[in-house]
Amino acid sequence: GQNIDQPTEMTATEGAIVQINCTYQTSGFNGLFWYQQHAGEAPTFLSYNVLDGLEEKGRFSSFLSRSKGYSYLLLKELQMKDSASYLCAVRDSNYQLIWGAGTKLIIKP
Amino acid sequence: ETGVTQTPRHLVMGMTNKKSLKCEQHLGHNAMYWYKQSAKKPLELMFVYNFKEQTENNSVPSRFSPECPNSSHLFLHLHTLQPEDSALYLCASSQDFSGGADTQYFGPGTRLTVL
Numbered sequence: 458g459q460n461i462d463q464p465t466e467m468t469a470t471e472g473a474i475v476q477i478n479c480t481y482q483t484s485g486f487n488g489l490f491w492y493q494q495h496a497g498e499a500p501t502f503l504s505y506n507v508l509d510g511l512e513e514k515g516r517f518s519s520f521l522s523r524s525k526g527y528s529y530l531l532l533k534e535l536q537m538k539d540s541a542s543y544l545c546a547v548r549d550s551n552y553q554l555i556w557g558a559g560t561k562l563i564i565k566p
Numbered sequence: 567e568t569g570v571t572q573t574p575r576h577l578v579m580g581m582t583n584k585k586s587l588k589c590e591q592h593l594g595h596n597a598m599y600w601y602k603q604s605a606k607k608p609l610e611l612m613f614v615y616n617f618k619e620q621t622e623n624n625s626v627p628s629r630f631s632p633e634c635p636n637s638s639h640l641f642l643h644l645h646t647l648q649p650e651d652s653a654l655y656l657c658a659s660s661q662d663f664s665g666g667a668d669t670q671y672f673g674p675g676t677r678l679t680v681l
Contacts, residue, residue: 461608490669499568499656499672500609544609553622554670556608 459483461557463545468563469535477530477543477560485550491519491530492544494559500544503530532562540564569593570673572657578679579647587642587676589657596662598640599670600632603654615640616662647680654678 462480469475481489488507492500506512506521506528518531532539542559549555570591579585591598600612614622615634629651631643640657654677658670 465606492672497674499570499674501568502669502671505669546609553611554609558606558608 459549459555461545461547461555463543463557463560465558466561466563468565469532471535471537471564471566473535474531474533475535475562477532477545477562479528479530479545479557481526481528481545481547481555481557483547483549483555486523487548487550487552489519489521489528490546490548490554491528492546494542494544496541503543535564537564537566568671568673570657570659570671572655572673572676574676575674576677576679578681579644580681581647581649583647584643584645586644587655587657587678589640589642589673591638591640591657591659591671591673593659593671595659595671596637597660597668598634598637599658599660600640600642601656601658603656603675609656613642644678647678649680652678652680 460482490505491503493503494500504519506519511520516533521528542561544559545557546554573588597616599614602610611624612626613632618634629646633641654675656675657673660668660670
């Protein structure tokens, strides 16, 4: 079967750095997405990785290793507004998105 | 604001009711999706429409019936639902259902409670 694993919940301090990991086993690979979802709101697109390496976008970076079936989302200079759920999704060989259950990130002052 | 709107935002219905969820996208996209999101579970893809044609139906019970009259509008008709169908129903759209960095844009969802 297809599976995406990510931690259920993480806690970090305002101003710090946090890394959210995602591991996947899917039938084929056509890219990996990270989305942010605030409580009661729509998931919003953060990043897309299809080649190995690091993609940086301001305070957020996403890393991919296809050989290891592994990605992480790195958030720097954490702000209170970063408290949200972070969803990892992989596009499989049928171009369907397979989703993780999400990581709830709690930021403390 | 993502360019995808959903109505209603909240819906409470009995098991014998019939109701419909509506989604509209203002992004000029050709693919639209219905997802079910339950607490602490991954998003479940229900239906995909690409250029108004249904391309995916992931074994969804027949009490859920989608309708896509044009590329901008998507409906989910609900009939004789069960309490376990209570969840957040998300609509999304993308340029088209293909590979590459085709990004899905989500609406805010309809929080459905079945009594």
